[in-house]
Amino acid sequence: MRVAVLGAGAMGCLYGAALHRGGADIVLVDVNAEHIAAINARGLELERRSGTERLPIPAVRPEELEGPLDLVLVFTKTFMTDTALAGIAHAIGPATHLLTLQNGLGNEARLAAHVDAARVLIGISSLPSDLVGPGRVRSHGEGGTKLYSAFPSGDPAFAEQVAALLTQGELAASADPAIYEAVWSKAIFNATMNPLCALTLRTPGFLGAHEESLAMIRAAVDEGIAAAHANGVMVDGQAIHDLTRVSITDHADHEASMLQDVKAGRRTEVDAINGAIVEAARGKGVATPLLEIFWRFVKLEEAKLAGE
Template sequence: MADTIGIVGGGALGTLLTSRFLAAKADVRVVVRSPSRLEMLKRDYPALRGGTDAELLRGSDLVLLCVKAYDVPAVARSLAALDLRETAIASLQNGWGHMEILAAALPRLPLLAGATSLGAYLDERGSLHSDEDGRTLVAPWRPTDLPSAERAAEALRRAGLKADTCSDARAVLWRKLVLNSAVNPLTALARCTNGTLEAEPALFAIAERAAQEAARVGWKLEVLEKGFDPVAALRSVLRETAGNRSSMLEDLGRGRRTEVEEITGAVVRLAGEVGESTPVQAALLTLIRAAERRPQN
C-alpha cells in the first residue's frame, strides 16, 4: 500500500484508523495534541511516525480529521498554515457546521465529509478496543471533490475497512446528526451501550422521538432527502453498533467536555430558526449540560 495517510487526533477513532493503515503498510503520520497520548501510541505502535506538530502532515495524500467538533477551528488554522497543495482533507467529525469552517480555511483543497459506524474506545491504559465491522461513507463537499472522495474510500477499503462514496455531503452529515443526536446523549445519560437503547422499550421511545424531531428539522432545511426513514435508520444503527459505547458516554464518564453543543445543540438551534418544535432534543440538551457541570462517579 503506497498511500501516505495523515491522521489528526489520537482518540479512539484516530487510533483505530492508525492501526488499520499501519497493518496495510501505508505511510502513516499521526498528529496529536498531547505528548502523553503520543507516548501511548508509540508504545502500542512502535513503527508509528507521530508528533504534536502539524508539519508532519506535509506530503500526505489524504488527511483524516478525527478530533472533536469543537477543535475543528484550531485544526483548520494549523492546516491552512501548511499551505498544502493537493492533499485531500476528510472530516470524520460529529455535529454540524465544521465543514463550513474547513471550507473557509482551506478553499483550494479537496474537502470530504465522512460518516462512520466504526466503533472504538480507549481503556484506562489508552489501549484500543474496537469493532471494525462498521461502514464509512465519504462524500465530496464540492462536486469537483468527487474523485478525491472515491480515492479516499478506496484507501479505506485497502486498509480492510468497509467504505463507499455518496454525492450529497449535506445529506450524509444530517443523517449522521439525526442518529448521533438520538443515540449519544441518551446512552451517556443512561450509561449504556448503543444496543441497550433498542433492547429497552422506554429508552427506544425517547431515541425514536429524538430522531424524528431531528429529521423534521433536516426536511425543513432541505438538507435531508424526503424518503429518509429516521426510525428504520435508528434501528439499523443500534443493531449494527450494539456493543459500542458512544463518544459522549465516554466523555461524560471521564469528566471531559462532550460534543453536545455541536450535535444536539445544533439541532435545537436550527429548529428554532425554521420554526420546528423539538422538545425531546431540548430536554436531552438540558440534561447533558447539567451532567457536564457535575463530577462523575
C-alpha cells in the same frame, strides 16, 4: 498518499490503521504524550473481531508533523477543529485536502476556513471504536464510511481515491454524492442515542431493554427527520430507525463518545449535534422539543462536571 490523522483517539486510530493497510503513508497526530509514546514504542494495537494486530504507525505531536501532506483526516472534537488545524498549518500545503468524519453538522465550513473549499471533503462513519488504553484500540461491530467533496468545486476523483484506500485497508468506504443526506442521518442518530447514553450512564444495550428509552428514541428520530426534510435534506427515515436498532443489538456494549466524555468530566459535542439540529429546525419553523431537552440536559451535565 501521505496522510496525517489529526486526533488519534479511538476513531482516528481505527482509520489510521485502515489507511496504513491500504498502502498510504500514515502519521498519527495527537497531544496525549502517554498515548503517543505507547504507539511509538510498541506499535498501534488494534483489536477487532477478526483478531488483534500491532501496526508500526508513527505518532507525533502537532508541532513535530512534517509536510506537505496530501490529506489530513480530522478526528478532533468539533470545538477543537480550528485550534487543531492552526497547530499543523505549517504542514498544510497548496494541494493538501482536508477530510472531516467528525460528528454533527457544519464541520465543512470550519475546514473551509483553513483551505480552499475545493479541497474540503466531508463524510460519516458508522463504525464503533473504543480507546482501551495508551496505544490500544478496540473495534467490535460492523459499519462503513461514506465521503465526498463538501462543495461543488471539489474533485470527486480524490474522494473516490480515499474511499478506495479505506476499502483496501479493510474498512468498507464509498464516495457518495448524496453525502449531506448521510451526514444529517448520522447527526440525527447521534442526537438521539448519544445523549441518552450520556444521561443514563449506560450503553445502547440498556436503552434497548426499556420501553421508556425506546419510545424516546423513536420520537427523537422522527423530530430529526422532520428537521432534515424542512431544510431540504431528504433523509431516509426508516434507515435511521433501523440504525438505532443495530446500535442496541450489534453495538450494545459500545460506549458512545458523549458517554465517554461525561464519565471523564470532559466537554461534549452536543452543541454540534443536538444544538445544530435544533437551530436548523427552528430556522424553518419546525419544533424539536425532545432533541432540545436532550441538548439542554447534557449542557447542564457539563456545567455540573465543570463545577459551575
